Amino acid sequence: MTTTPPLITLDDIRDAAARLKGVAHRTPVLRSRTLDALVGAEVFLKCENFQRVGAFKFRGAYNAASRLTPEQLARGIAAYSSGNHAQAVALAARELGTTAVIVMPEDAPPSKRRATEGYGAEIVTYDRYTGDREAIAKALAAERGLALIPPYEHPHVMAGQGTAALELLEEVGELDALLTPVGGGGLIAGCGTAAKGLYPGLRLIGVEPEAGDDTKRSLQAGRRIEIPVPKTIADGQALHIPGELTFSVNRRLVDAVALVGEDEIRQAMRFAFERLKIVVEPSGATPLAALLSGRVEHLPARVGVIVSGGNVDAGRFAELCGTAA
Structure with missing residues (x-):
């Protein structure tokens, strides 16, 4: 067994x-x-x-991002989040010398969106009630060759x-x-x-x-x-x-x-x-x-x-x- x-x-x-x-x-x-x-x-x-x-999200985002290869870091990181994971990935990317693209719902708290942009990330929005954020982020990552760091999976x-x-x-x-x-x-x-x-x-x-x-x-x-x-x-x-x-x-x-x-x-x-x-x-x-x-x-x-x-x-x-x- x-x-x-x-x-x-x-x-x-x-x-x-x-x-x-x-x-x-x-x-x-x-x-x-x-x-x-x-x-x-x-x-x-x-x-x-x-x-x-x-x-707490910075803990997981940095732990995952710090394990990417130099080649992956050179291409950048993608993530999807309503706010806290978005900020965490954006900051982790900045700490590791790379860029981040974040898929966020249109109704995400404005303060969380501003903070994410403040860490240097690009924001792509979607409707959380009709859109599939994971599918959008996966397609974006595949198109641009980005490493995807999900918020929990x-x-x-x-x-x-x-x-x-x-x-x-x-x-x-x-x-x-x-x-x-x-x-x-x-x-x-x-x-x-x-x-x-x-x-x-x-x-x-x-x-x-x-x-x-x-x-x-x-x-x-x-x-x-x-x-x-x-x-x-x-x-x-x-x-x-x-x-x-x-x-x-x-x-x-x-x-x-x-x-x-x-x-x-x-x-x-x-x-x-x-x-x-x-x-x-x-x-x-x-x-x-x-x-x-x-x-x-x-x-x-x-x-x-x-x-x-x-x-x-x-x-x-x-x-x-x-x-x-």
Whole structure:
């Protein structure tokens, strides 16, 4: 009897950490007695909103891009993203002395598009409700001879994202549970591989917006389930189906998926700003929302949270937090 080797391992994540040393920020871990008292647990917040480009995505993008051959780097990189991966690939390309072309939805947050262009990338737009971003990017990459770095469907991208959890656990030691946002599944796949590689008994919990529960449905069904493209303020989680590669990892590792409502996300963003003094984008606030709203069943004593990003412009932040109850 043969067994399929895992797509990524703890050693892959440690290798990614070595590549990222001195390039990516080692982001802070925040504590709050107020938060601990509200949720009834010790909570450790890994603040990837302080990462380069303002999100965890730089970890995976740089890890993947740094492994390209000199010939591939000379031709350039392509990617598709609603914003954070776009910025990450653009910055990674600049750091490695090459160029990037990014396929972005027309309704991507303007601040994320401006930042991506600011890193020197060319932007190609599409309609997220009618267009297939992956197909567009693959065709573009083939036409121009570019190396395509997807936002989550790549072992090196997943391994890079997992370094966030590796750093968290190196700093705080053993945790009973780890919460991460779930979009395409790359962050939780990498972080779950790191966390369960170090502490097999750890409970891995994903968090999705109620409107975009494709991963929860897929895990329940044991296969990938497609839903209509969700309309949610958590734009980084507005996906219709889990990644094929990421799902192959997550179906083995993820213990539960919690769902949060739009108002709960807004309230979490406001709490983070008022009590923790940090700015968190909607997608990055979903795990905190799950804790604050009691959406996590059987909450254990020591809980890690990946705060995945803080890329939200001032006007949008004020609009969202102003409507929080």
